[in-house]
Amino acid sequence: MKQILEFIPLILFFAVYKLVGVQAAAITLIVATIVQMIILKLVFGGIEKQQKIMAIAVIFFGTLTAYFNDLEFLKWKVTIVYAVFALILLISQFCFNKPLIKQMLSKEINLPDNIWRNLNLGWAGFFVLCMLINLYISQYLSDDIWIDFKTFGIIGLTIAATIITGFYIYRYLPQDKQK
Known part of the structure; x- marks a missing residue:
């Protein structure tokens, strides 16, 4: 369950990129990652260090991608x-x-x-x-x-x-x- 949850933001990013484009896909990735972190905290009681690092990286680089549409x-x-x-x-x-x-x-x-x-x-x-x-x-x-x-x-x-x-x-x- 936990491993499947980790792939959902990536799959959503892929789908939105193919349907709409880079900017919308980056925003989707950021939102899905934040929701993923909330679910991990609520359902599993915590977020591992590696997951936190990945989420911070996704939010930082995803924001740059969305802002510059690049x-x-x-x-x-x-x-x-x-x-x-x-x-x-x-x-x-x-x-x-x-x-x-x-x-x-x-x-x-x-x-x-x-x-x-x-x-x-x-x-x-x-x-x-x-x-x-x-x-x-x-x-x-x-x-x-x-x-x-x-x-x-x-x-x-x-x-x-x-x-x-x-x-x-x-x-x-x-x-x-x-x-």
């Missing part, structure tokens, strides 16, 4: 957010020797430290890859292609990365001893 601001938001995520993961691992992925997931999953480090590096690499792909598409291809990539390509890449992560950690998870 998609470039949202294109840069995506690039900046992925760069920041990669940087945070790398800093957590190399400066503090505490992989952020472990801090986020160790309550649910017990894995060896080297696996946590590999996962942390893997996701940092994933964010760098998404940032670079976004940069290329946003600068060298049409706005329509970028919108399609942002709406569906990033979701597909994220699902693929999550599945790869699942396969990677599967052998390290406790196995059920029952027959």
